[in-house]
Amino acid sequence: MNNTTFNFTLNAQNNNARSGTIQLSRGExxxxxxxxxxxxxxxxxxxxxxxxxxxxxxxxxxxxxxxxxxxxxxxxxxxxxxxxxxxxxxxxxxxxxxxxxxxxxxxxxxxxxxxxxxxxxxxxxxxxxxxxxxxxxxxxxxxxxxxxxxxxxxxxxxxxxxxxxxxxxxxxxxxxxxxxxxxxxxxxxxxxxxxxxxxxxxxxxxxxxxxxxxxxxxxxxxxxxxxxxxxxxxxxxxxxxxxxxxxxxxxxxxEKPRYLMGVGQPLDILHAISCGVDMFDCVLPSRNARNGHLFTWKGVIKLRNARYKTDENPIDSDCSCLCCRNYSRAYLHHLDKINESLGDRLCTIHNLHFYLDLVKQARNAIIEQNFEQFHHQNKHLHTPIS
Ligand SMILES: [Zn+2]
Missing domain, CATH: 3.20.20.105 (Queuine tRNA-ribosyltransferase-like)
Structure with missing residues (x-):
């Protein structure tokens, strides 16, 4: 019987927030x-x-x-x-x-x-x-x-x-x-x-x-x-x-990775990281993407709002995801309006990119010993962009 390799190493700690590496047979x-x-x-x-x-x-x-x-x-x-x-x-x-x-x-x-x-x-x-x-x-x-x-x-x-x-x-x-x-x-x-x-x-x-x-x-x-x-x-x-x-x-x-099941909103994740949680899952970024609720570092975009009908900007000009590199808010607004599945795919790519970027930046902030500042700077993540 082959057991899966499992190894958890803590690499950095900043107050209670922690960054580490889990090694499994299929990847790190x-x-x-x-x-x-x-x-x-x-x-x-x-x-x-x-x-x-x-x-x-x-x-x-x-x-x-x-x-x-x-x-x-x-x-x-x-x-x-x-x-x-x-x-x-x-x-x-x-x-x-x-x-x-x-x-x-x-x-x-x-x-x-x-x-x-x-x-x-x-x-x-x-x-x-x-x-x-x-x-x-x-x-x-x-x-x-x-x-x-x-x-x-x-x-x-x-x-x-x-x-x-x-x-x-x-x-x-x-x-x-x-x-x-x-x-x-x-x-x-x-x-x-x-x-x-x-x-x-x-x-x-x-x-x-x-x-x-x-x-x-x-x-x-x-x-x-x-x-x-x-x-x-x-x-x-x-x-x-x-x-x-x-x-x-x-x-x-x-000494063990801590997994908070089913949580959640970006700010919930940042709070949990500040307490020392290591792993997260949630359907929110993908489900919200299909409902035109998009997360950005500047706040939330509600894609169904009529103001985006002619907006030539990407969802987030600072985002490097496939969706933001290639498509405008107006095009995504249109895809949502006609229930085109391409819109679901592009918006899901963007929201998951945001979530993965969120934990990556949190990780970097912990390593650089400035997680608290990073957390404080991002208290606006749930606020709709005005
Ligand atoms: Zn994007």
Whole structure:
């Protein structure tokens, strides 16, 4: 059985913000990093060449969706997702937990796992921690996420506590299954990240971290190589999320990369970096691109505004992406108006370029020891350009 190489080195620290390098068999990742989301194995409207030109170092795949469509019978013919979608750099897969819990009445949670009806054809499915890890092994994922319960917000204290305990029992089952099994092709099986839960309560978050540490200690000291923070950006006010991050990050292990799941807006990312988060993913840049909401270093452009109908400027004259090098706001406004898929592609390229540039510049600022100044200078990123 070949294990995936995983090595994390911290290269620089500026107050709590950090910059490091993750080495994986399929490539190196410079942190802080943003990971574009390819739900069904494709980052919507982009191909692998686009992603390479954007400088993407790792992308996400979605276990829940890929298991339903195209299904493992198809992906296993290709011996994993990398050969299926031709992305040969690292892939992180989520566990499917978040999607299953979003199904509301279509799902039932038990100690064993979650039973649910397929939103596509109504077929009955069960996902257990073991099943989630098995699917991620068959996908050939480089970073595998533990199957956990995404606690809804708001929930009362005892509900959050019970939910966190269930997630920790599941984390132990994920750990055991992951270390005792490989995929059907006998190829490397990726590394497993557990997820800290506990909602908005610091004591529960601390218990969660301690319980994950106990799993490591009780299992011949094979440690989790990284650690994720779940249950944030689930509808709580921004100040609440910031407060949890401010309190949680100082008690997180320092030697592991920290992945904040599903966050978020550019300023949320900068705040999280200032607290010491290393990895991010979010559908926001690609989804917003398709809705004409474009991010720039000067603020937000709402492309559907009539003022852009005749605007000859690129989205951002300082941006070096394929879209800004070649096309005007007026042309993109027109493509959006006629629902031309080229517009989706160009705007997605621009927004992902911005997000990857955001983390790159943050990284450089940390190395140059002026992250705080960089953060302060960019407080206007959510403001529409006037
Ligand atoms: Zn651009």
């Amino acid at each position: 990742i410079n942190t802080p990093i943003f990971m574009p989301v390819g739900t069904y194995g494709a980052v919507k409207s982009l191909d692998v060449q686009d992603l390479k030109e954007l400088g993407a170092q790792i992308i996400l795949g979605n276990t829940f969706h890929l298991n339903l469509r195209p299904g493992l019978d198809v992906i296993s013919r290709f011996k994993g997702l990398h050969n299926f979608n031709n992305w040969q750099a690292p892939i992180l897969t989520d566990s499917g937990g978040f999607q299953v819990f979003s199904l509301g009445k279509l799902r039932k949670i038990t100690e064993n796992g979650v039973e649910f009806r397929s939103p596509i054809n109504g077929d009955k499915h069960t996902i257990t921690p073991e099943k989630s890890i098995d699917i991620q092994h068959q996908l050939g994922s480089d970073i595998i996420m533990a199957f956990d319960e995404c606690t809804p917000y708001p929930s009362d204290y005892s509900t959050v506590e019970q939910s966190m305990h269930l997630s920790m029992r599941w984390a132990k089952r994920c750990y055991d299954y992951h270390h005792q099994n490989t995929n059907d092709y006998g190829t490397r099986r990726g590394v497993l990240f557990p997820i800290v839960q506990g909602g908005m309560h610091l004591d529960l978050r601390k218990n969660s971290i301690d319980m994950l540490h106990e799993i490591e200690q009780s299992r011949s000291n094979t440690t989790f190589p990284g650690i994720a923070i779940g249950g944030l950006s689930v509808g709580e006010p921004m100040e609440k999320m910031y407060q949890v991050l401010n309190e949680l990050m100082p008690i997180m292990p320092t």
